[in-house]
């Protein structure tokens with residue numbers, strides 16, 4: 001019911017505290033299956049200062065718009081592009097929708113089709129429904145990466161583009177983007193790389209010596225990349241990223257917004273009014289941590305995932321779905337549903353709805369949390 005009379009701040013806060021008591025919090029270390037994390041304190045600070053900025057009306061907040069642009073350029077550089085075109089958006093979902101929208105608008109075919117791996121995120125289902133683009137799913141190989149031969153077989157005159165994934169949602173697998181890029185060039189098609197998760201992991205892990213495939217604009221067929229600061233970038237939600245190689249993609253999805261207080265602009269994002277503070281936080285975090293800072297975060301996460309995978313293998317009845325490529329470890333057990341239920345009852349934020357349990361080594365996950373989890377898992381399984 002909409003209250004007729006207001007309550008004091010103390011009363012409202014007390015009610016909030018009571019009602020959120022059943023939420024799991026990132027700092028508790030119990031959330032092991034999420035791609036989000038406890039926001040970096042510095043990002044929180046930036047957001048609290050600039051909470052009023054609206055990038056939906058950039059004429060009013062010209063400085064903030066320039067900062068968003070700088071953030072896009074820094075991320076483009078990280079991804080091997082001197083100058084990119086894009087926006088800080090609400091998340092990987094919006095970024096993927098924007099990429100599909102750009103491909104469709106430029107393709108000029110009557111019955112548009114998008115080719116994507118079975119491992120793709122469900123955001124493409126939303127894109128498909130909203131944009132009238134048929135999804136053509138391709139098979140995976142034994143290692144759970146996309147079968148590039150199957151992709152080639154499925155190309156038709158209606159194909160508007162190809163999707164590859166750099167860090168699949170379930171297993172953190174990086175597809176053979178280089179082969180997809182060659183294919184895209186051969187057939188004159190644009191390739192979109194969904195690096196929503198892997199974008200803030202792979203560049204750093206590669207420099208740390210992990211043997212990972214190329215995935216970014218260094219591959220000439222790659223025309224757009226989704227990369228989310230609100231995942232491994234440690235920026236508060238919402239902060240996704242879409243980068244296009246060429247201006248024409250952004251232009252293909254821009255509409256005129258004529259009546260804004262700050263004057264006429266062109267808008268490519270799905271959202272109109274959108275949080276400037278989060279875009280500023282992306283910029284601030286990149287400036288604050290730098291490549292070396294993110295490399296440290298990724299180093300911890302990668303080392304933890306290798307150690308954790310090794311520990312899982314020691315538990316009878318537990319098996320890895322595949323060796324981890326990034327900082328995601330997914331495993332199965334005998335009586336998986338029962339194990340999931342019991343782990344949840346012990347307060348662990350995990351799920352097994354994909355047919356396995358996925359643990360994401362986000363920055364808030366520490367070794368002591370995992371040791372406790374392993375003890376619980378072992379107890380549950382051997383009982």
Ligand SMILES: Cc1ncc(COP(=O)(O)O)c(C=O)c1O
Nearest residue numbers: 035091092093121169194196197
């Ligand atoms: C590979 C991939 N793409 C896209 C998304 C969607 O991101 P968001 O939930 O920020 O919209 C996710 C989310 O987990 C993802 O893993």
